Amino acid sequence: MLLAAPIAAYGHSEIIFPKIFSPAELPNTGFAVLNPDPIEASISFFLISAGGTSLGSSPPPTFQIPPGGQLTKLGTDLFPNVSTGGWVYAVIDTEGSQAFWLNYDDGITFLDGAEA
Numbered sequence: 760m761l762l763a764a765p766i767a768a769y770g771h772s773e774i775i776f777p778k779i780f781s782p783a784e785l786p787n788t789g790f791a792v793l794n795p796d797p798i799e800a801s802i803s804f805f806l807i808s809a810g811g812t813s814l815g816s817s818p819p820p821t822f823q824i825p826p827g828g829q830l831t832k833l834g835t836d837l838f839p840n841v842s843t844g845g846w847v848y849a850v851i852d853t854e855g856s857q858a859f860w861l862n863y864d865d866g867i868t869f870l871d872g873a874e875a
Contacts, residue, residue: 770854774875779809781844784862785834790847792831792858794824802830802851804837814838814845824851849875 780788794800802822806815815838824830837847849858861872 771850771852772854772856774849774851774856774858776847776849776858776860776875777873778860778862779844779846780806780834780862782841784844785838785841787864788834788860788862790832790834790837790849790858790860791829792824792849792851792856793829794851794853795827795855795857796853797826798853799826800824800851800853800856802849802856804832805848805850806838806841806845807848808843808845814841814843816840 774792776790790804792802800823802824803819804815804821805813805819808814820837822830822832834847847860858875859872860875861870863870
């Protein structure tokens with residue numbers, strides 16, 4: 760006799776924003792994450808020092824992204840009270856997500872960014 764039961768498979772993705780962000784840059788740095796999946800995604804953000812130490816709050820800031828939706832946050836929304844710079848690492852509980860960051864100055868005379 761063969762029994763069949765539905766199995767739910769869940770994946771996750773790790774997102775690395777490849778730049779060391781100083782505390783002065785965080786107010787002018789935007790992070791965007793897209794969720795192309797047909798299910799809601801949960802994403803947690805971490806600020807990691809160059810030496811590998813977690814600098815952000817515990818528990819880390821966690822947000823929900825609707826199916827087919829997006830999330831945009833400034834660096835100060837994610838890490839409001841940090842005094843040391845670091846790179847941003849995120850874990851999302853779906854696969855196939857896309858992300859990028861955009862950094863600018865107050866006069867918008869400087870603009871930088873990249874895909875995560």
